[in-house]
Amino acid sequence: MSGSGTVIARVSLPRPVRQFFHYRIPDRLRESAVPGVRVSVPFGRRRETGLIEALVAASEAPGVKLRDLHRVLDAEPVLGDELLELCRWVADYYVAPPGLVFRAALPPGLLGAASYEPEESRRQVIEIVRELPTLTERERAFGRARRQREAYETLESIGGRAEVAHMERRLGFGRGILAGLADRGLVRISLETVDRDPFAEQDPGDPPIELNARQQQVLAGLSDLARQPEPGVAVLRGVTGSGKTVVYIRLMRDVMERGRGAILLVPEISLTPQTVSRVRAEFGDEVAVLHSGLSDGERRDAWSALRTGRKRVVVGTRSAIFAPVRDPGVIIVDEEHDGSYKQGETPRYNARSVAVVRAGLSGALCVLGSATPSLESWALARAGRWTALQLPERATPHPLPEVRVVDLREEEGPPPRILSAKLRDALAERLERGEQSLLLLNRRGHSTWVSCESCGWIAVCRSCNVSLTWHRRRGRLVCHHCAHEEPSRETCPECGSPTLTYSGVGTEQVERHLVEVYPDARIARMDVDTTGRKWSHRDILDSVRRGEVDILLGTQMISKGLDLPGVTLVGVIDADVGLNLPDFRASERTFQLLSQVAGRAGRGQRPGEVLVQTARPSHFAIQRALVHDYGGFAERELADRQEPGYPPHLRLANLVISGRDDESVEAAALALGDWLEGLVAARPELATTRLLGPAPCPIDRLRGRWRWHLLIKQPDAGALGAILRFTSSHAPVPSGVRLEIDRDPESLL
Numbered sequence: 001m002s003g004s005g006t007v008i009a010r011v012s013l014p015r016p017v018r019q020f021f022h023y024r025i026p027d028r029l030r031e032s033a034v035p036g037v038r039v040s041v042p043f044g045r046r047r048e049t050g051l052i053e054a055l056v057a058a059s060e061a062p063g064v065k066l067r068d069l070h071r072v073l074d075a076e077p078v079l080g081d082e083l084l085e086l087c088r089w090v091a092d093y094y095v096a097p098p099g100l101v102f103r104a105a106l107p108p109g110l111l112g113a114a115s116y117e118p119e120e121s122r123r124q125v126i127e128i129v130r131e132l133p134t135l136t137e138r139e140r141a142f143g144r145a146r147r148q149r150e151a152y153e154t155l156e157s158i159g160g161r162a163e164v165a166h167m168e169r170r171l172g173f174g175r176g177i178l179a180g181l182a183d184r185g186l187v188r189i190s191l192e193t194v195d196r197d198p199f200a201e202q203d204p205g206d207p208p209i210e211l212n213a214r215q216q217q218v219l220a221g222l223s224d225l226a227r228q229p230e231p232g233v234a235v236l237r238g239v240t241g242s243g244k245t246v247v248y249i250r251l252m253r254d255v256m257e258r259g260r261g262a263i264l265l266v267p268e269i270s271l272t273p274q275t276v277s278r279v280r281a282e283f284g285d286e287v288a289v290l291h292s293g294l295s296d297g298e299r300r301d302a303w304s305a306l307r308t309g310r311k312r313v314v315v316g317t318r319s320a321i322f323a324p325v326r327d328p329g330v331i332i333v334d335e336e337h338d339g340s341y342k343q344g345e346t347p348r349y350n351a352r353s354v355a356v357v358r359a360g361l362s363g364a365l366c367v368l369g370s371a372t373p374s375l376e377s378w379a380l381a382r383a384g385r386w387t388a389l390q391l392p393e394r395a396t397p398h399p400l401p402e403v404r405v406v407d408l409r410e411e412e413g414p415p416p417r418i419l420s421a422k423l424r425d426a427l428a429e430r431l432e433r434g435e436q437s438l439l440l441l442n443r444r445g446h447s448t449w450v451s452c453e454s455c456g457w458i459a460v461c462r463s464c465n466v467s468l469t470w471h472r473r474r475g476r477l478v479c480h481h482c483a484h485e486e487p488s489r490e491t492c493p494e495c496g497s498p499t500l501t502y503s504g505v506g507t508e509q510v511e512r513h514l515v516e517v518y519p520d521a522r523i524a525r526m527d528v529d530t531t532g533r534k535w536s537h538r539d540i541l542d543s544v545r546r547g548e549v550d551i552l553l554g555t556q557m558i559s560k561g562l563d564l565p566g567v568t569l570v571g572v573i574d575a576d577v578g579l580n581l582p583d584f585r586a587s588e589r590t591f592q593l594l595s596q597v598a599g600r601a602g603r604g605q606r607p608g609e610v611l612v613q614t615a616r617p618s619h620f621a622i623q624r625a626l627v628h629d630y631g632g633f634a635e636r637e638l639a640d641r642q643e644p645g646y647p648p649h650l651r652l653a654n655l656v657i658s659g660r661d662d663e664s665v666e667a668a669a670l671a672l673g674d675w676l677e678g679l680v681a682a683r684p685e686l687a688t689t690r691l692l693g694p695a696p697c698p699i700d701r702l703r704g705r706w707r708w709h710l711l712i713k714q715p716d717a718g719a720l721g722a723i724l725r726f727t728s729s730h731a732p733v734p735s736g737v738r739l740e741i742d743r744d745p746e747s748l749l
């Protein structure tokens with residue numbers, strides 16, 4: 001039957017294997033079985049849903065008895081030629097199973113296991129109806145009802161309004177406690193319709209703005225490029241508040257007037273509500289917003305609206321790079337340096353790199369915008385391979401804020417020294433003047449380190465080699481890497497003595513400290529613990545914007561893209577949190593974080609001030625951030641990475657070997673190291689490869705698995721790809737041990 005002239009279907013199934021599966025096409029399906037449609041196929045004794053990746057000659061699957069396709073599920077391909085090609089590139093470059101790439105590119109439920117959320121649009125909401133501004137009132141209101149007070153203060157810290165289910169399930173306050181608050185007349189519990197599309201009723205967008213000279217120049221440059229047959233990539237470096245978003249929107253408009261579509265990627269929708277609503281205000285019904293708050297059904301609706309051409313613009317997070325926008329003329333990646341563009345699980349793609357490739361496939365201009373571009377992008381722009389454009393000044397009346405450093409080593413008094421005298425005074429000044437302050441600490445919980453003074457015991461996770469964080473309000477010790485948590489302890493489990501010490505300050509502790517120091521201040525906290533509910537970010541930010549919050553405290557969440565004109569002071573509690581991580585991006589991440597958070601100050605009518613607390617004031621990442629000197633930072637950091645051989649000088653892959661038994665993991669890692677050395681030595685064209693390790697990962701045990709890793713460095717991207725693909729198919733990996741390949745890793749932990 002399958003003579004050499006016959007055409008068969010090469011099918012991809014959503015399984016963690018890098019191979020394709022071949023099927024015969026029965027005559028009745030000849031017409032409909034085309035690349036990009038989903039098909040139902042026999043697999044073992046079951047039926048599975050797969051995707052026809054290509055039609056190939058039967059000779060591609062010689063000597064195999066092929067089975068028939070069972071059914072074709074789509075009248076039109078769900079992935080057009082361009083997106084198929086893009087997915088093939090992702091699978092090839094990141095050495096990922098193609099079926100998992102296709103699944104990631106499609107809306108949930110189209111390939112493989114469907115994951116439907118229950119559609120629930122009416123929920124119980126609890127809301128504060130009586131504020132207790134002073135400590136005295138608080139004491140009077142609660143008396144000895146400690147848990148009620150905790151519940152009330154938790155609710156306050158998350159913006160005064162939350163779903164009852166969130167308070168109960170995530171924060172651990174029972175129905176009785178919440179009902180008690182209602183009885184006291186402090187809160188109201190009601191059934192409310194939760195709005196489905198919170199961006200639908202956002203602000204009306206930018207008033208018509210006259211672009212300044214610099215912005216006009218940049219826009220003209222970008223528009224010119226977008227008209228070229230091969231526009232390439234432009235890196236737009238613009239300081240915070242320079243008007244990058246204004247320029248993006250004009251550029252998208254320009255491209256759409258020529259009949260093409262547009263894609264705008266943002267790091268995290270909930271953290272960039274303003275960008276989204278501005279795009280929404282400009283393009284109205286033509287824009288689809290793809291964000292994590294959508295139900296599967298809404299996501300599929302948005303996806304088909306783009307596929308059929310009813311909508312021509314998408315704004316969304318990482319996976320929106322696969323959105324079926326027709327004929328995109330521009331693909332913009334906002335805050336292109338952001339780590340959230342990298343997917344942390346297979347397929348481990350970086351949406352920024354995928355954007356560059358997709359733009360190339362569709363003849364679109366790719367714009368990578370940031371105040372602090374990634375060094376990878378910056379190096380290519382500097383070398384002239386990509387176009388470099390700059391907006392060096394703020395568009396608003398005030399220049400970038402003045403940044404000053406506070407040397408924590410000079411602070412007096414017993415630890416924990418959370419607020420230096422300078423920061424305390426600066427906060428008090430703002431409170432007096434009725435201005436708002438932002439405080440950053442990139443560490444949540446109360447204390448990040450619990451140990452016994454008598455015997456040296458340390459509270460660590462039973463599945464991960466990391467210390468547990470004490471969450472005081474919830475009375476739990478929590479692992480921030482897995483789901484594990486346990487009750488707090490009064491005494492040491494090893495020696496029984498009551499000498500436990502709590503150190504390492506987190507946001508929860510800062511919040512308590514602030515309440516003590518400024519009893520009359522209205523304080524809100526924004527971190528993972530207070531933003532479990534879908535729109536709690538927005539609720540917190542809204543109350544800040546309405547002037548109902550004096551001090552907003554939070555993790556890196558508060559550093560991104562926010563335009564809060566009332567904020568005149570930004571304080572960084574501890575700039576060294578990320579600086580001390582054993583990771584080659586530690587300096588870069590610190591510089592980015594400080595620059596971003598400093599950019600939140602003084603965006604309104606009044607000038608801003610930034611205070612950075614650190615015990616390493618002379619570190620260049622901090623020094624350069626103080627003077628807003630990206631160029632100087634990049635130069636030094638590029639030089640520092642030259643010798644150890646890190647990106648962008650060399651291309652990097654992190655191979656992680658993990659398993660439940662530590663000895664077999666170690667043995668497998670050593671064997672893989674030897675095997676790779678043999679491979680590289682046997683091929684002269686790979687002589688420039690550098691192998692590092694194997695060695696235990698900085699976090700050498702995670703979710704019950706022991707972990708070793710090995711770094712491969714290569715000057716040539718093609719050669720690295722060849723090594724990785726060969727390794728993935730041929731390297732010895734014993735059963736019980738897993739090998740994960742992370743190409744262009746964002747972190748080596």
Ligand code: ADP
Binds near residue numbers: 206238396563
């Ligand atoms: P970025 O995206 O670079 O942070 P935005 O586009 O958000 O900058 O602009 C920052 C602020 O400056 C916004 O409030 C915006 O409306 C305002 N703005 C930008 N360009 C101009 C301009 N040419 N004239 C007046 N205001 C401007």
Ligand code: ZN
Binds near residue numbers: 455456494497
């Ligand atoms: Zn002890």
Ligand code: ZN
Binds near residue numbers: 464
């Ligand atoms: Zn853990």
